Amino acid sequence: MHDVVIVGAGPVGLALACELGLAGCSVLVLEREPGPGSPLKTAPLGMRGLSAASVEAFYRRGLLDPLLTASGPQDGFFDARPEADEPPRPRFGGHFAGMMLDGDKVDAAAFPYRLPSPGLQALRTHLEAVETVLSDQAAKLGVEIRRGVTVTAVAQNREGVTALAGPDAYEARWLVGCDGGRSTVRRLAGFDFIGTEPQFTGYVMHATSAGLDELRPGFNLTPAGMYIRMSAMGYIGMMDFDGGAFDRSRQPTRDHLQAVLRRVSGTDVTLDEVHTASSFTDRAMQTTAYRQGRVLLAGDAAHIHSPLGGQGLNTGLGDAVNLGWKLAATVRGHAPEGLLDTYTGERHPIGAAVLDWSRAQVAVMNPGPHAQAVQAVVRDLIGTRDGTTYVFERLSGAWIRYDLGGEHPLVGASAPEFRLGDGTRLGDLMEDGRGVVLDFSTDRLLHAPARGWEGRIRYAAGTAQEDFGLGAVLVRPDGVVAWAGDRRPDREAFERAASRWFGNPAL
Known part of the structure; x- marks a missing residue:
């Protein structure tokens, strides 16, 4: 098993x-x-x-x-x-x-x-x-x-x-x-x-056409939808506001794709051959x-x-x-x-x-x-x-912040890329998938408490090039700040946060 x-x-x-x-x-x-x-x-x-x-x-x-x-x-x-x-x-x-x-x-x-x-x-x-x-x-x-x-x-x-x-x-x-x-x-x-039904059918395709120059590169909003010319090699995306009528279980034909492209782009472009095509919708x-x-x-x-x-x-x-x-x-x-x-x-x-x-x-x-x-x-x-x-x-993704109950704005957000005085970065400490406690306090107040979670939390101490006025930070394995302490971090507060996210240190 x-x-x-x-x-x-x-x-x-x-x-x-x-x-x-x-x-x-x-x-x-x-x-x-x-x-x-x-x-x-x-x-x-x-x-x-x-x-x-x-x-x-x-x-x-x-x-x-x-x-x-x-x-x-x-x-x-x-x-x-x-x-x-x-x-x-x-x-x-x-x-x-x-x-x-x-x-x-x-x-x-x-x-x-x-x-x-x-x-x-x-x-x-x-x-x-x-x-x-x-x-x-x-x-x-x-x-x-x-x-x-x-x-x-x-x-x-x-x-x-x-x-x-x-x-x-x-x-x-x-x-x-x-x-x-x-x-x-x-x-x-x-x-x-549960959710909402689609408004459009979208398509992506690789096609050969002598009339590609009629299509403007990049994203193009039109009165009938949108098309995207991805490159000069015939890669095209389209969005046709048909209520999602074209189910992707059907393979779109050349004639169908050409008709959609003409309608959405407002051109009379002709597709000579379609090499690859797929469809999707905006069903949410x-x-x-x-x-x-x-x-x-x-x-x-x-x-x-x-x-x-x-x-x-x-x-x-x-x-x-x-x-x-x-x-x-x-x-x-x-x-x-x-x-x-x-x-x-x-x-x-x-x-x-x-x-x-x-x-x-x-x-x-x-x-x-x-x-x-x-x-x-x-x-x-x-x-x-x-x-x-x-x-x-x-x-x-900078908007993402979980409600973890902490007062500091960093709690629940992705941790900044703290860099210690010896050049070690937070990212260097996270490659093994453990949590990290960064102790910026001069007397290493969290060293002893952190030992209880050694297999789950990596401890690193030292001054930081920028610490935002913090004395310590506990970072979850997913990079989210679980707790932030002031210049003289509270050991008990750290232990409560560590227990909340990493369990009993005796286990």
Whole structure:
């Protein structure tokens, strides 16, 4: 019996497998597809933008350099990784409903706890690169991946879960569905899945056409929808506001795609040949909970929405990082009571907010004079410094903060990249997946109390180049600040916080 079976070997399932493997759990990943490759995962159809929060997660596990190598040149999408102690600035900050942001208008003063980091503001990558890096890491950690396995039934009791795939049965103490928007695990385990129906059908395709020059590069909002010309090589995206009438279970034909492209672009472009095509909708749905007994969900299995702004992949990776250490602590028997329930408590509101962010963009893009009037207002607003900063905050993940009950603004937020006097960075201390306590106090007040959690919390002491007036900080394995102490940190307060998140030190 494995500790955890994960269904789905996409980025979210693999990221979760790595987190669990790092904690010493035995993990089996089951994937329906026979192989990892697909034209829809490579550039440019598989292109995705990783937010600062996602890039930070790769950096804190020592995986950013391999990901940069696998992703290829950034082509000026964002500034290169800094050599000096200055954070990189985006050359543009993404888009809202196809309306591009000017990164030079982002107000750095709106992020007072941001510190220079080896990471990037964001990263343009593709799914194949993400999956390759995570698969390699999973293999190093002893994670087993079995492909060509289709789960057909899930049964659980108080002791564990069994996943059936034909005549084969896979037993585990826990099972996590990371099997996408049409999740089999979600359906078999009986999760409630609610939300709103689609407004459009979206398409991505690689086509050959002599008339591509008729199409403007980049994002193009039109009176009939939107199209995106990704490159001069015939890679195109489209959004047709048909109420989601074209179900992706049907393969779109050349004639259908040509008709949609002509309608949306307002041109008479002719497609000579379609090499690859896929469709999607903006259906926005979310499960009411992310856990049913010993079955959990993460990524698109728990929430689906339109891909506008690249929020789906980033939200799913956030789920994996949040769940991984909590499930590992539960498996290993030292989780405090209720720890696993905080996964739904923390991540469900994030998913709900992302769904609304997606719905807002769809509403702005809707054809017709009313939406176009709103477009004009939104375009003016995001052209301002405050508007750009607000949208950039949402796209970067900087807005995410869990309600952990602490008074300091950092509690519940991602920890700044603290750098000790000897050059050690917080990210250097987090690669093994443990929590970290940084003790900035001159008399090392937390050294003795921290010893009780040695296997779960790494202790590091020293002055910091910037400590924001703090005496100590406790950081969870997912990089979230769990507690912040003043210049003379309270030992008892630290121990209460450590016990809340890391359990009884005697276990």
